[in-house]
Amino acid sequence: MEKLSIIKIGGNIIEDETQLLQFLKLFAAMDNPKILVHGGGKKASEISKKLGIEPKMHKGRRITDETALDVALMVYGGLANKKIVARLQSLGCNALGMSGADGNTIKAHKRPVKEMDYGFAGDVDGINADLITNLLHLGISPIFCALTHDQEGQLLNTNADTIASELAVGLSDDFEVTLYYCFEMNGVLRDVSDKGSVIKKIDSTSYQKLMSDGIISNGMLPKLHNCFHALQHGVNEVRIGNLALFEKGNPNYTTLTL
Amino acid sequence: MEKLSIIKIGGNIIEDETQLLQFLKLFAAMDNPKILVHGGGKKASEISKKLGIEPKMHKGRRITDETALDVALMVYGGLANKKIVARLQSLGCNALGMSGADGNTIKAHKRPVKEMDYGFAGDVDGINADLITNLLHLGISPIFCALTHDQEGQLLNTNADTIASELAVGLSDDFEVTLYYCFEMNGVLRDVSDKGSVIKKIDSTSYQKLMSDGIISNGMLPKLHNCFHALQHGVNEVRIGNLALFEKGNPNYTTLTL
Numbered sequence A, B: 001m002e003k004l005s006i007i008k009i010g011g012n013i014i015e016d017e018t019q020l021l022q023f024l025k026l027f028a029a030m031d032n033p034k035i036l037v038h039g040g041g042k043k044a045s046e047i048s049k050k051l052g053i054e055p056k057m058h059k060g061r062r063i064t065d066e067t068a069l070d071v072a073l074m075v076y077g078g079l080a081n082k083k084i085v086a087r088l089q090s091l092g093c094n095a096l097g098m099s100g101a102d103g104n105t106i107k108a109h110k111r112p113v114k115e116m117d118y119g120f121a122g123d124v125d126g127i128n129a130d131l132i133t134n135l136l137h138l139g140i141s142p143i144f145c146a147l148t149h150d151q152e153g154q155l156l157n158t159n160a161d162t163i164a165s166e167l168a169v170g171l172s173d174d175f176e177v178t179l180y181y182c183f184e185m186n187g188v189l190r191d192v193s194d195k196g197s198v199i200k201k202i203d204s205t206s207y208q209k210l211m212s213d214g215i216i217s218n219g220m221l222p223k224l225h226n227c228f229h230a231l232q233h234g235v236n237e238v239r240i241g242n243l244a245l246f247e248k249g250n251p252n253y254t255t256l257t258l
Helices: A011-015 A017-029 A043-050 A066-090 A129-137 A160-171 A204-212 A220-232 B011-015 B017-029 B043-050 B066-090 B129-137 B160-170 B204-212 B220-232
Strands: A003-009 A034-038 A056-058 A061-063 A095-098 A106-110 A122-127 A141-145 A147-149 A155-157 A176-182 A237-241 A254-256 B003-009 B034-038 B056-058 B061-063 B095-098 B106-110 B122-127 B141-145 B147-149 B155-157 B176-182 B237-241 B254-256
Touching (some): A003 A160, A011 A017, A034 A066, A043 A066, A066 A095, A066 A141, A066 A147, A066 A155, A066 B066, A095 B095, A106 A155, A106 A160, A122 A147, A122 A160, A129 A141, A129 A160, A147 B066, A155 B066, A160 A176, A160 A220, A176 A220, A204 A220, A220 A237, A220 A254, B003 B160, B011 B017, B034 B066, B034 B160, B043 B066, B066 B095, B066 B141, B066 B147, B066 B155, B106 B160, B122 B160, B129 B141, B129 B160, B160 B176, B160 B220, B176 B220, B204 B220, B220 B237, B220 B254
Parallel strands (some): A003 A034, A003 A176, A034 A141, A095 A141, A106 A147, A176 A237, B003 B034, B003 B176, B034 B141, B106 B147, B176 B237
Antiparallel strands (some): A056 A061, A106 A122, A237 A254, B056 B061, B106 B122, B147 B155, B237 B254
């Protein structure tokens, strides 16, 4: 089966021009086919403040009201996405920026109101694998921002980690997918205070043990849950780490398999 | 030869939610294949002001410095483009939003500095007809915002009328193209103060006469120049008017042919 790389980059890479350029060079140099998923970093909060909009939060999660969604459309869908695309084009990568509304590629629904109304936050229902596969076969690298839609005209702010894993699952019928989560840390750490304590390999058995031993910290739990969800639904392999993920001969990151 | 419609909508339609929705319904109902080109209207100036950026102008033309380009990326590439795409999806039209950087579809260069430096303003060099044709054949309607790139990583603010005519010319080898300029007026008027004085048909001969008789006003000159440039380079027909352009059996607009 043809191989496909899906890479999610964290906000801290988007924010740092030097790191972003370094990453984009590594991405452009990777073999096709490949997909990038990005958030918008702190720029959204910065633009919000300048526009006089106070970010609304509940238990550490952002509440997306109409003005916050407009900022997300501007910063994720416009500023960040188009700059990444133009830079990749200069590096010889035929990038095409997308939200989940474009080509109806990522269908979602507004998160149901239970305790809280998170506003225009989307939970993914599924992806349009056919169009994405067609684009990949045309030599295009889709660059997804963290926006989806409900097919009724409403755009929705959606977690970029989730978008990456849903894309990976949805494309795993047609491709042998490796999913990369690229962020500021070297990988999953045995000891959060020791950057060198990267756990090189995690499988379903050691994942259960790491959780029961309390070694996986709070912040990492939903990320690993996403990873194993993807693996259980057809994704071949997940890798977690920093830019070293893409440097050849450097095995210093975490690889997850079933 | 297969028919293709390319429609440019003016700022006043983007600004008015009711008119925009009315237009999008008409666009969605048109037969495929079709392409939409839009600007961003006054929203860019509104966002600029809120961000404390004064729009810079020279002889009525906008000067695009780095902050003004960022606003164009946010408003044209993000806010306006994604909202149009999501709305079209809800109307059953498989829209995909693009700048000229996406898929390297519209190549341009920064306008050379002569008397004035217009900043990051782009003059179009050519289009990537192959990718656009492939997308059209996949049933996609590309929705272009008024942004291009120089293939060296720089995005450029570009006149939407020009983008529409360059797309029309570039695709006329593969399609029988009709180019629509949809704006607030009924068409080209014989008497600017009389909305009913639409000139129904203009060809190369009557165009020369209308110019020498001084009937075509200043604002309309560059628009008609664009139209005849397109006709001389393979475009089948150009139509100028308001939403009546798309209502069946309503011939109240201007049709231009060679």
